[in-house]
Amino acid sequence: MTDYGHDLLFGSFITPSAAGAQQALRLSELADAEGLDLVTFQDHPYQPSFLDTWTLMTWIAARTSRVRIVPNVINLPLRPPAVLARAAASLDQLSGGRFELGLGSGAFWDAIESMGGRRLTAGQAVTALSEGIDVIRALWDTETRGGARVRGDYYSVEGAKRGPAPAHPVGIWIGAYKPKMLALTGAKGDGWLPSLDYLPEGVDTLPALNARIDAGAQEAGRPASAVRRLLNIMRAEFSATGTGFLAGPPSMWAEQLAEVTLNHGISGFILGGDDATKTQRFAAEVAPAAREIVAAARA
């Protein structure tokens, strides 16, 4: 049993499709109105049928009032970290502290290269992500005097002007699966943002991966609870009679998710599918019930 004790967050994973731009906006407005905590957007700049994720997120931030906006996850190789830091701080300021930074090291290297990004091996990409985080944090840090300095193999800044600072301490949530990336998440991340579909044995994979993050945190002298654990869930259906994981009625979803929180410390559940009805039920029927169960168990 692992529970890191964070408040529960519920969110929506919305496809940034160009053809469905209005739908993305409608789903976000729905999430905002229904009280979901997060709306999140994948970032694949080389995907021609997608809108630019940054532009869409900013657009949606301007059209909503309380939901938090999170890239899920931003493509660091195509979003150079100093540019990203300033854009993220700007969006956080404009939105009144409603931005968190989901961050990824990149995966589709042919596509990344074809867009003008740099091809890295998996190992190099971990180092680059680590240096990228250093650059981002250095630029956000307007308390320290003098220019920002980071010397890395992949990203360096030498006395860059700091700022702007975000309106609130923006969390860096990392999409990680492999050991080195998990260790980095423990050492430098504020959150972990994997997708359930990529976990070889589903939720049963969580303990092993959590342990790696915990070890990474410990090595860096941080408590394991410094890293919030979230989970993207792409396949889930409501049904009156289903019995499988996220296949039954809302009350059963709530029990199952609460269990994942209490047993594996996951405190953020992000639902995909671009489905308004599902999103609405998730917000109105699942989230409050799951919160209640978790609160009761923690008390």
Added chain:
Amino acid sequence: MAELGIVVDLAATSSGAELSELAQAAERAGLDLVVVAGARDEAGGDEPADELVGVDPWTVATWVAAATTRIAIGVPSSTVQGPDPSDPRIPIAAVVDKARESLALLAGDRLVHDGWVVAPAGADADQVRSLAERGSLVVVVPVGSAAEVERVAALLPERPRSTRRAAVRARRRPGIAYEEIPPSLVESAIEPGDPGYRAVRSTYIRGGSPGLVLRPRSAAEVADALAFARRHRHLPLGIRSAGHGFSGRSTNDGGLVIDVGALSTIEVLDEDARLVRVGPGATWKQVAAALEPHGWALGSGDYGGVGVGGLATAGGIGLLGRAHGLTIDHLRAVSIVLADGTQIRASSHEHPDLFWAVRGAGANFGVVTEFEFEVDEVAEVGWAQLTFVTTDLEAALLTYGEAQRQAPRDTTVFLVTGAPQQGQSVIQLYGMVDSSDPDTIIARLNPFVAIGQLAQQQVVLTSYRAVMGTAADVGLDGHHGSGEPVGRSGFLPAMTPAFAREAAAALRGGRLRWFQLRAMGGAIADVPPEETAFSYRSPELQVTALGAFHAEIDEAWEPMEAHMDGLYLSFDTSPDPDRVERAFPPAVLTRLRELKRRYDPDGLFRDNFPLLEGARA
């Protein structure tokens, strides 16, 4: 006279709510531009000379765009890409471009990157006027509050209002009286610099850059649009419904387009008589979806994205053709706006000559604003998609021709193939059997299976609606065709060994990129030729080929054409003005030309096989 705008001081305005308020105040006050300028690094340091520091101007510009609807947004153009993509301070050029495109899609094309001068904060009317008199296009004044926005808006009371911004006007095309667009159409009209131009400039197949797109929402507005078009007879004029024109040049370069896509209602007029009224802007996918709940269908073409306006004025050779006839055979009446703006109704007893002409040559006579159809009862149908490979293309064509000739009229099968690769042809058959009985469907398809080696097959019992429904919906960003299609069409009285030989030779020669046979006959041939201007009623097949260049396709097409008689205009894009003589038999052409001289003597309608010599735009 210059335009006027504001510069938002980003250092002072960091909350999004404040920023939205300023931009909205500027928009309300009728100002033309909001400039969001990031601070440049004055301390020097080692920042690239052009690097913007502080708040990210792109994010701010997007925010402002989301908070407003009309006002232009000025952002200094972003830094050029550095030589090294590892520089964490320089955005990646392709990502910047994509962001710009995305914003244009979301907010309309409202970004400008230069063209303004900044007046000192607190500048008075004289200062602003003197900057304007020095030739500045747009003068912007720094502001920090909504009250200041009001003050700025009052500085140049005589500046032009309600016309489009300078940046938009700069992209206007010559020869168009933009300032005289009829009031009913001003709001909805789109010109090259407008938000939304990208979504209307091109069609499904053809790239274009018209100088003005008028978008009437009623027959009266169509008449207004035509009045405007009559004063621009020197420019090309395209009539557009759903933008799937091929022969119909529903976009152009620098001319006008009248887009009746907004007229897209579908309503049942008489349940017992199965009478429906449909607007030209509806697509056949939408029509099929509306009819299916009644147990009805109306044969259209083979692709649900195609529009009612273009197809139902030309013919409509489709998958229910042999069972139920052409689309125009179901037409009972039209409402049409003539070249002089007269709105009339044509049917078998009201302007019957015009009703005859509309059914086959409608694009020459006016803009149809309503179609009344009598539709058919159609239950579930068999829908087949079969893929064959063969090394004997000629034999395959003959077998197909024979199978289709022998088939009962409930069966309509089309054939598509391309140039053979290493002697091997891939042939697709797709077709519909108007029967809900699986055994009948299989029996009907069996004879076709002999055309080659069956590589893939899908046969399902489904609805006409489902078949039309596979067409992709067109999003907000419209069509993005490019270039100019090269197509030739002809009617084939019957498949013969001589034709099959020529067609196979042409395909092997590699000059035809795409080749299609559509089955006719059946109910299509029941209608006497003199009944409609579409008068080639007896051919068994309609042939279409696509190529890359007109000269090239003509060379391949001519030997085949010797075996054909007439053409279906919708698939022919030949630039030859005499081509119209193949589209209609001589007597029909003579009658159509007489009517054309009566209904459209100046040849205003000329984007689709113009009937009057020299009228091709």
